[in-house]
Amino acid sequence: MxxxxxxxxxxxxxxxxxxxxxxxxxxxxxxxxxxxxxxSEDVQVRAYLEKPVRNAQADQLRKRLGSIDGVDEVEFVSREKAYSRMRQRLENADLLDGLSPEVLPVSFDISLASELRSREGVLELLPRIKAVLPNADLRYGQQWLxxxxxxxxxxxxxxxxxxxxxxxxxxxxxxxxxxxxxxxxxxxxxxxxxxxxxxxxxxxxxxxxxxxxxxxxxxxxxxxxxxxxxxxxxxxxxxxxxxxxxxxxxxxxxxxxxxxxxxxxxxxxxxxxxxxxxxxxxx
Amino acid sequence: MNTEAMIRLYDISKHYRSDSAALANIDLRIDKGEFVYLTGASGAGKSTLLKLLFCAERPDKGQILIKGRNITRLKSREVPYLRRTIGVVFQDYKLMNSRTIFENVAFPLEVQGKRRIEVGKKVYQALKEVGLEERMSRYPLELSGGEQQRIAIARALVVGPDILLADEPTGNLDINVTLEIMELFKKANARGTTVVLATHSQEMIQRFPRRVLTLEGGALVRDESC
Known part of the structure; x- marks a missing residue:
């Protein structure tokens, strides 16, 4: 050297x-x-129901969804809750003046187990959710994902x-x-x-x-x-x-x-x- | 008279180009303890023959036996072990200029894994033989040409080789230094080392008459014993 x-x-x-x-x-x-x-931790499925449901029915559906293999947590979002969320997001609350909660659909926020937080995971899980909520509009941010x-x-x-x-x-x-x-x-x-x-x-x-x-x-x-x-x-x-x-x-x-x-x-x-x-x- | 063969060549040929032979059909026997001159004009094949003996080159045809062992069949990994029994001296000394005289002479012993104390003793002895024991901490380029060649001879002899090959060892030296160098070869030969010395100097051959092998165009044309 x-x-x-x-x-x-x-x-x-x-x-x-x-x-x-x-x-x-x-x-x-x-x-x-x-x-x-x-x-990826934020990936979840939101199921919008066609018609509003009563609390007891919502609770039953929530339990059935929670028992699906691969589902981590399920939250029922009532019209009032959806309205309050929207109000929080839109800082300019004047936009919501004259709008009642009845125009918003009820939904379930379905959090997935960590191994299913991908496009493939969501696609695997959708038929099982569909089996519980056949008429629901399922959204999972396809394009974003x-x-x-x-x-x-x-x-x-x-x-x-x-x-x-x-x-x-x-x-x-x-x-x-x-x-x-x-x-x-x-x-x-x-x-x-x-x-x-x-x-x-x-x-x-x-x-x-x-x-x-x-x-x-x-x-x-x-x-x-x-x-x-x-x-x-x-x-x-x-x-x-x-x-x-x-x-x-x-x-x-x-x-x-x-x-x-x-x-x-x-x-x-x-x-x-x-x-x-x-x-x-x-x- | 010693009759044990140290080197045997059977029908050796070597070509570097397809149209001319560097060596052609050489048959040769050199006995143990002999001193042999290899002579001929430049390009006659002297260096090539020496290179074949220490496996720097391989023959195209024929067999070479050193102490009865066929070295043309040696595998590459076996070549270093053959070279440890052969000392080689070149016209351009081939010393490692970044290492001291001691390190240069010690290197063949280190290669063989000798212990440090043994290395020290043998190196000192070899340098004393060539009269340069007081220069051991110097570097090759600080010495004259004659001194560098003596170091190269000490390096070749330090392992106690069976054979000493020298390729024009005095080609760059004046007559007085040449005489000193020849004395070192004679001493090594007197101790039983077989010496093969390539030279085109007729004066050297006349001053120290020994067996002379003459090459011409790659062919062995004369084998004269004194």
């Missing part, structure tokens, strides 16, 4: 830069996933494609930077082979060096991302996420920090290994 400090710095620098991008990407994705996860799920899927796809591309690009860059280091020391590698060193004996120090550079790059990238998180993300992205979902931004969890370090070590190791194959040839 002592004789090629410039190339060593270049390797660590490349690893740090690319792992920083990956870690930043992970930070944003993880927080968006957590936010969308919180949104579909958009929301497409958004989540898009995030996953982008994470996979961009993450994969970044890792591949990093491996390519690191491998080539390490190759320059090895090229500067190819005479030494040749001499080692001449005096009877086994490939492992020759490669081991370079692999260790690659792994150490990878770990250093990983550590520096985490440090950089943490500084960026403290300086910009907590304020900027944090307040944005809080305003749209009441969600507070978090730094990368320990498992992800370890994964970034591990990725650095593996990139350094495989970058060295692929280059060494070209330079260490015995017999």
């Amino acid at each position: 002592r004789q090629s400090s410039f190339l060593c710095i270049a390797t660590v620098g490349t690893l740090t830069a690319t792992l920083t991008i990956i870690a930043l990407f992970a930070l944003v994705i993880i927080n968006l996933q957590a936010l969308t996860g919180r949104w 579909e958009r929301f799920e497409s958004f989540v899927q898009m995030i996953y796809a982008a994470a996979t494609v961009l993450g994969g591309f970044l890792l591949f690009a990093t491996l390519f860059i690191v491998s080539n930077t390490i190759r320059l280091t090895l090229y500067a020391r190819k005479d030494e590698l040749e001499i080692m082979a001449l005096v009877g060193a086994t490939p492992f004996f020759i490669k081991a120090p370079f692999l260790l060096e690659g792994a150490a550079q990878g770990a250093l790059g990983g550590g520096l990238s985490l440090g950089t991302v943490y500084l960026l998180y403290q300086a910009f993300f907590r304020e900027g992205l944090g307040s944005l996420l809080f305003s749209i979902g009441g969600y507070e931004i978090h730094f990368l969890p320990a498992s992800h920090q370890l994964a970034i370090l591990g990725a650095g070590v593996l990139l350094g190791l495989f970058g060295s290994l692929s280059s060494l194959r070209k330079f260490v040839k015995i017999g």
Whole structure:
């Protein structure tokens, strides 16, 4: 390492830069996933009844709906309750002047078990609700739910494609930077082979060096991302996420920090290994 | 007289290009403890023959036996172990310039996993043999060409090799240094090491007469014993 400090710095620098991008990407994705996860908790079915029902009948229906497998909670919304909710939502209550609760339909708010809070889950549950309330108009925010799920899927796809591309690009860059280091020391590698060193004996120090550079790059990238998180993300992205979902931004969890370090070590190791194959040839 | 064969070549041929042979149909026997010159003009095949002996190259045809073992069938992973029994000296010394003289000479022993105390003793002894024990903490580029070649010889001999191969070891050195280097080869040979020295210097051959193998266009054309 002592004789090629410039190339060593270049390797660590490349690893740090690319792992920083990956870690930043992970930070944003993880927080968006957590936010969308919180949104999914709001997914529920609202069943509007064709005709008003009496309290006793409503209670009976509520019990039958509550006993459906996959239903978490059921709330009966009477005309008065619906009217009062609408009044709360519309701050300008003048709009409701002259409007009586009788124009509003009665409904049931059906909360779903957490594993069914998705479009597929709702579609699975609808026939069972329909069996209890055959004439009810069932609403579950179809369009919103579909958009929301497409958004989540898009995030996953982008994470996979961009993450994969970044890792591949990093491996390519690191491998080539390490190759320059090895090229500067190819005479030494040749001499080692001449005096009877086994490939492992020759490669081991370079692999260790690659792994150490990878770990250093990983550590520096985490440090950089943490500084960026403290300086910009907590304020900027944090307040944005809080305003749209009441969600507070978090730094990368320990498992992800370890994964970034591990990725650095593996990139350094495989970058060295692929280059060494070209330079260490015995017999 | 020693009659045990150290090196045997049977019908060895090597081509780098399809239209010309670097070596053609070489049959050869070198006994244990012999000192042999390999001579011929540039491109005659001297270096190629030496490379075949330490498996830096493989022959296209024929068999090579070192101490009765067929090295043309060696697997790549077995080559390092063969090389630990062969010392090689080159015209351009091939020293690791980023390492001290001690580290250079110690390296073949470290490769073999020798203990540090044994390494220290053997390196000191080898450097004393070549008269450079006081330079062990210096770096190769701080030494003259002759001194660097002596270090290379110490590195080749430190493991107590069965065979010492030298490819134009005095090609870059003046006559006085050449004489010193030749003395080191003679001493190694006197201790029982088989020496194969490639040179095109007739003066050296005349000063230190030994068996001479002459190559021409890849063919062994003369085998003269002194």
